[in-house]
Amino acid sequence: MVAGSAASAREILVKVIPRNAQGTVSGKLTVARVDDSSVRRDVPLYSGEATIDIPSDSEWTIKLDANGWWAEPQIISAAGAMAKVVLPAFQTGVVRSRFTVAANSSMPKIARLVVETPPDPKTPPEIPRHTTFECPVDDTGAWSCRIPATALDVAVVVDGFIPVYRWDLKADPARDTILSEISLRRGASLVAWLDRESAKSLTGLAKARLLRGVSSDPSITGERLAAPVAEATFGKRGGVQLAGIPPGVYLLEVTAEGFAPSRTYPVEILDQREAVLRHPIQLEPPLTLRLTIDPPADPNGAPWSIELRRNGDFGRRTDATPITVRRLENEPGVFEVRDQSPGRFTIEVADARQQFRVNRRIEITSAIDAQQTISIPLVRVHGSVTFGDEPIAARLFFGRRDGADRMIVDANREGSFAALLPRTGTWPVDIAFTGDEVTTNMEVVIADDDREIAIDIPDIEVTGTVFDASGERAAHADVDLMTKGDLIGPVGTRTNSDGTFRFRGVPAGNATLSARDRWTGEESQFVSVPVAEGVANHVELHIESQRKLAGVVTSLGAPVAGASVSAFPILEGGSTQVRATSDMIGKFELRIPVSTRRVLVNIRAPGRVLQSYEVAADDKPVVFDLAAQGGTVRVLYPTDSWPVILRRDGVLIPSIDLEQWAYEQGRPNSEAGSLVVPNLAPGMYEACLLASSKCVQRVVTANSVVEIDLR
Structure with missing residues (x-):
């Protein structure tokens, strides 16, 4: 009898059944009351069985204490209908290893071996996930502990250090299992699992790559940021750990032979923490895209040619190398693309003479929409x-x-x-x-x-002269002329050897001109002049020297790598947008005209927000701390009134940045009269129609959805 009287007791038979070995388990059971662990007793096992009498209306924990054996503790209840309890037991073995630490770190006193299994398994594992075994560590870093002698995926966990994983570890009950020396290091890590069916279906290795969420950037910084932050191979049962990761927001890409690449985004990594994907990764067979061009032949009756490129995950840029496309000879106008994964693509359709060209964007999510018809009206x-x-x-x-x-x-x-x-x-x-x-x-x-x-x-011309930053006439400088802002775009020419230029056929109205030194990148300020027939215009453009605007992009106090930074120097007449990408530690540099006093800066950080600033242009580096979360703004406007002007806390967000960000967030401005932009930094937003004085204000908070109606 554990406690109470015989009249109020209930008898329960406990059978200890070996799972990974033959024989009978000898030892004892320790029985303790759940609501008062000081009430306990030991019950001996006879031939692997024990009978326990417990008072009614009580719950008790039973633990196996048997040399060389382990069983998961169980809770029994006198109020239930159970009269017999089966306790699965595993023969155990000793695992040994040694830690090393950096010179400035002290040796830990305790380590834990934690059993890891895929989250949300279809069937419960024999040894539950996160079952923990404590391992004492001596002053030399040597440690050992006893674990079930069955194949396990385990994490060696030491507080303050990155967990170290050992996949498919099986302790030997007959002799100690020696692991290689483990070097403990500090930092962050990520653990992910394949779902059971995907892991079973692998014919080769599955590999994981962690990539920064950055737009394509051809610069040296862009190439460095595009390189994987961490890479690793999945274990036999589908687990992988990527370690030594700087804090930030990433994309996890998983590839395996015979499967389409899987991409998971966003994956947020916090400093000195281990992130675990909530759900297992399911690998899917590769897709075959079937593209039908309607009509099946170009305007001259020849077959169309098409070029297919995958769009970047975080920007409008497409992959530099086109995807191999096969024309089906027996089906005019039909093309096939094999071994693809879901994603966004750009298709260029051209005639045989390369004089007729159209581009279309498509998004493929599954085999259902992998067959698409590209209609080209003529x-x-x-x-x-x-x-x-x-x-x-x-x-x-x-x-x-x-x-x-x-x-x-x-x-x-x-x-x-x-x-x-x-x-x-x-x-x-x-x-x-x-x-x-x-x-x-x-x-x-x-x-x-x-x-x-x-x-x-019109027979109207604009002439002029360009002077470089030293005051000399600038030969072969680039000159742009715009007559309708950025709605059509500029027309360009180059100066002659004496620095002069000429534009003919300029539409009447106002013309805006600027010049750029092709070798230094230095630019002139914008100069606007009225243009009309019979009016002679000779414009002088003075290229300015440049200086540096330095900054650091952070969020929650941590640097943000790979953020797209765009800026407009605030100058009379306007200016050219300059761009940069924040480096590994969030730093960036922009070159701006030396006369600039203030700068309009917009920062797009995948996994964070689009946020606008107006800052002084001085020699001190500027810290741009981004909001961690934003809200969604939906602007409704008359279909003939684009572009719409949008400001945050009085600071303009250029339409080029708005459209780019909407596209990067998977919400391209494809519906006339509506612009949906997710993940805008919290603040007061004002939307205005360019063609009128109508403006509407709304407050945006984190995770909010706000509609601004300008109709």
Whole structure:
């Protein structure tokens, strides 16, 4: 009898059953009351069995105390219906090793071996996850402990150090199992598991790579940031640890032969902590993309050519190397792409002459949407080109010379042309005069009910001279001219050997010009001039020397690597955007004109937020501490009123940064009249229509969703 009287007692039979060895377990059971552990007794085992009498309405813990054996403690209840309890027991073996620590660290006194299994297993493991065995450590770092002699994945855990994993460890009950020396180090780590079916299906090694959440950047810093932060191979039962990771937000990529790459994002790593993925990673078979181009042939009846590139996980840039695409000879217009994983892609479809080109973005999430039809409407248009009221031969680039959608059309000597375009509506057009280096651009509108276009190039010119930072005439400097802000984009030329330049065919209105030294990157301020027929304009552009604006990007006090930093020096007439990427310790440098006094800075940090600042341009490094979490803003506006002006706490967020961030967050501005931007830093947001004075303000907090209606 453990406690109480015989009348109130309940008899329970406990059988200890060996699981990994033959024979009978000898020893005793220690029985203790759950609500008062001081009430306890030892009950001997006879032939692996013991009978325990416990009072009614009580709960008791039973533990096995048998030399060379271990069993998971169990709780029994007198109130339940149980009269018999089975206690699975495992024969044990001794595991030994030795720790080493850095010179500035003291040797620990205790270590723990913690059993690890995949989270959310389909069937419970024999030895529960996180079962812990304590291991004393002596002054030399030697340690040992006794664990069940069955195959286990274990973490060697020492407080203040990164856990060290030993996959598929099996102690030998007959002799000590000696592990290699373990060097303890401080820092952060990540543990992930494959789901059971994926682990069983592997025919080779599965590999894990941890990548920074950064946009593609061709700079040296970008290349360093794109390199894996940590790499490791999964164990036999599907576990992996990546250690020595700086704090930050990352993407986990898992690859294995016969499976599509798996990507998990975001994965947040905190300093001096181990992160564990909540759910096992499920590997899927690779996808075969089937792309059908409609119509199946280009405007000249020849087969289309297509180029497919995977979009970066954190930016608009695409992979430099195109994906191999196979044209199906017996199915016109059909292309097949094998061994792909879900993701976002850019498809370029071009005719055989490379004069008709369209780009489309698609997102593939599963085998269901891996078959896609790319429809390319062919709209017939015709028209004429005149220069100063005289017909002129010219080459027209509908969509601009370097546009994603671009059609090259030649007008003959009479100025006449005919073309096929993929849509009606407004088109920016670059115009190159045949036999002349002069280029201009303008917008043309193609109506649904009127396919005739008259392109009238005004006989207006703008001339000027560029001076370098030393005051000398700048030969071969780049000069840009814009007549409608950034809606069409600039047209460019270069200065002659005497520093002069000339633009012809400039549309009437206001023209904004700037110059840039091709060798130093130094730029002039923007200069705006009125442009009209019969008005002579000669503009002087003075290139300025530059100086450094240094900064550090942090969040929650920790450096943020790989943040995209864009800045506009606040200068009269405007300025050119400059960009940088924060390095491994969050630092960046920008080059700005020496006359700059204040700078508009926008920072996009994957896994964090888009946050805007206006700062003084001085010699002191600026710390930009980003909010850890943001909210979502949905702006509704009249479809003919883009772009919308958005400010946070009175600081402008340029539309180019807004659109880029929305795209990087998986919310491209594809719906006319609506812009959805997730993960904007908390603050007071004001949205305004550029074409009117209408503005609406809303407060954004962390994890909030705010709608700003400008209609």
